[in-house]
Amino acid sequence: MQTTRLDLARIRAARRVIDPLFLDSPLYRCEALEPDLGCAVSIKLETANPVRSFKGRGTELVASLLADQGSRAAVCASAGNLGQALAWSGRGRGLDITVVASRFATVAKLDRIRALGAGLELVDGDHEMARERAAAIARYEGIRLLEDSLDIETCEGAATIGLELVDTPPSFDTVLIALGGGALATGVGHVVKALAPEVEVICVQPLGAPALTHSWRQRRVVTTESTDTIADGVAGRYPIPAVLDDLLLVADDAVLVREASIMAGMRMLLEHAGLVVEPSAALGIAAILEDRDRYAGRHVVTIVCGSNVDMDAYHRWAGAAPSRAAGSWPS
Incomplete structure (x- = not known):
């Protein structure tokens, strides 16, 4: 089975x-x-x-695991909700969070990511381009890439x-x-x-x-x-x-x-x-x-x-x- x-x-x-x-x-x-x-x-x-979405349930697990492992940072691509959630969970555990999003994403979501203390990088394409950029950042900086649904x-x-x-x-x-x-x-x-x-x-x-x-x-x-x-x-x-x-x-x-x-x-x-x-x-x-x-x-x-x-x-x-x-x- x-x-x-x-x-x-x-x-x-x-x-x-x-x-x-x-x-x-x-x-x-x-x-x-x-x-x-x-x-x-x-x-x-x-x-x-x-964070006004269900995403915090998953980012709490990720951030807790990273903190237990002594990790210092993580990056994700997000249309907005995952980024807010990871920023919230990471802030509470002393993690440096970077979020990559499309510059065409909902402004309210982007503003909230910034307000939660995460670094925000915008790309000119859609979410798939943001995923590619987040992966590149993770490779270059040697930090955890959080991939929604895959992880x-x-x-x-x-x-x-x-x-x-x-x-x-x-x-x-x-x-x-x-x-x-x-x-x-x-x-x-x-x-x-x-x-x-x-x-x-x-x-x-x-x-x-x-x-x-x-x-x-x-x-x-x-x-x-x-x-x-x-x-x-x-x-x-x-x-x-x-x-x-x-x-x-x-x-x-x-x-x-x-x-x-x-x-x-x-x-x-x-x-x-x-x-x-x-x-x-x-x-x-x-x-x-x-x-x-x-x-x-x-x-x-x-x-x-x-x-x-x-x-x-x-x-x-x-x-x-x-x-x-x-x-x-x-x-």
């Missing part, structure tokens, strides 16, 4: 290393969403922490979310997980399939950044030349083979959603849940909007994975009143 790279014993042990600020995030049924979605919906809220700590840190899901009643039928590099999906998916195998694990990615979904469907790495989505946190072009191998074992399905659905999901989370979220965090709601019949009568959990968003852009995306006649809420 094939197994993933993840290990339940290590995931349980991770809870003793991760700062409690990132653990036991709120999980609650949001009945106000249900009339428009046609199913029971629970929210796992991963934004109520110092198992990022996956097993995220997997602690899965422990909290399966340990909290009531039971649910489906979990919808944003799919970017794959740490969140493979981490949560591994735990759910190990401890609650009857639960359907569905990964959600934007149509404008479909590389890992296409890879999952074709069971081989599929790359894309570009991305075109407001969901910058999941806009990768080069899936990691080891991550795909894990995803093939834990995901029941991978679906793509339109930009209009993502924006509608953001509006719904604001209007019915009082949550300001970044586009990646609305992917689960977008998936329900696009296929209500699939989820009818089910209890669905969606992981709201981040709330680091430029507010001017947010108002453009989510501020307009939805119009069913204009097709703003896909059916």
Whole structure:
């Protein structure tokens, strides 16, 4: 029987290393969403922490390991959330952190990385170019390169979310997980399939950044030349083979959603849940909007994975009143 790279014993042990600020995030049924979605919906809220995303769970493991080893520094490429999380975790352990990002990344995320004391280097390309530059810095300076989703700590840190899901009643039928590099999906998916195998694990990615979904469907790495989505946190072009191998074992399905659905999901989370979220965090709601019949009568959990968003852009995306006649809420 094939197994993933993840290990339940290590995931349980991770809870003793991760700062409690990132653990036991709120999980609650949001009945106000249900009339428009046609199913029971629970929210796992991963934004109520110092970096406003789930990424701190993984960077806490990495920073703790580096500190124990006597390391002095680390570098990562980030669209913004991983960089903030590594800066926060590294600062608390005396590590020098460098983050490489696209200069087109969300300004609010870049500002927060600087505020947390990390060095920030900007590149003129996209996230894949930032990954190349971060690797070059690591080689030149002889420091740890943190590669999100490839480094198992990022996956097993995220997997602690899965422990909290399966340990909290009531039971649910489906979990919808944003799919970017794959740490969140493979981490949560591994735990759910190990401890609650009857639960359907569905990964959600934007149509404008479909590389890992296409890879999952074709069971081989599929790359894309570009991305075109407001969901910058999941806009990768080069899936990691080891991550795909894990995803093939834990995901029941991978679906793509339109930009209009993502924006509608953001509006719904604001209007019915009082949550300001970044586009990646609305992917689960977008998936329900696009296929209500699939989820009818089910209890669905969606992981709201981040709330680091430029507010001017947010108002453009989510501020307009939805119009069913204009097709703003896909059916």
